[in-house]
Amino acid sequence: MQAQTILVPEDQFADEIGQSKRSIERWRRIGFGPRYVKLGRRVLYRRCDIDQWLESRVRQHTAEQAQGAL
Numbered sequence: 001m002q003a004q005t006i007l008v009p010e011d012q013f014a015d016e017i018g019q020s021k022r023s024i025e026r027w028r029r030i031g032f033g034p035r036y037v038k039l040g041r042r043v044l045y046r047r048c049d050i051d052q053w054l055e056s057r058v059r060q061h062t063a064e065q066a067q068g069a070l
Helices: 010-017 021-030 047-056
Strands: 007-009 037-039 042-046
Touching: 007 010, 007 047, 010 021, 010 042, 010 047, 042 047
Parallel strands: none
Antiparallel strands: 007 042, 037 042
16 A cells, blocks of 8 residues: 655645745755646745755754854
8 A cells, every 4th residue: 555645735845844935936046945746837845855955854952063154
């Protein structure tokens, strides 16, 4: 049995992480943020990619270097 792929619209992703849609668009242009799916003109994010990206941003303390920090 194959797990269902959950696709999250760009505006929902932005809301979930407290960023503007414009910021998310800028992130895509510079190669920051989770991987995304382009279907026609729509930009979607797979839930698994969002979760993986968020996990990569977790830090124990402020001295840790963030990967791909802005």
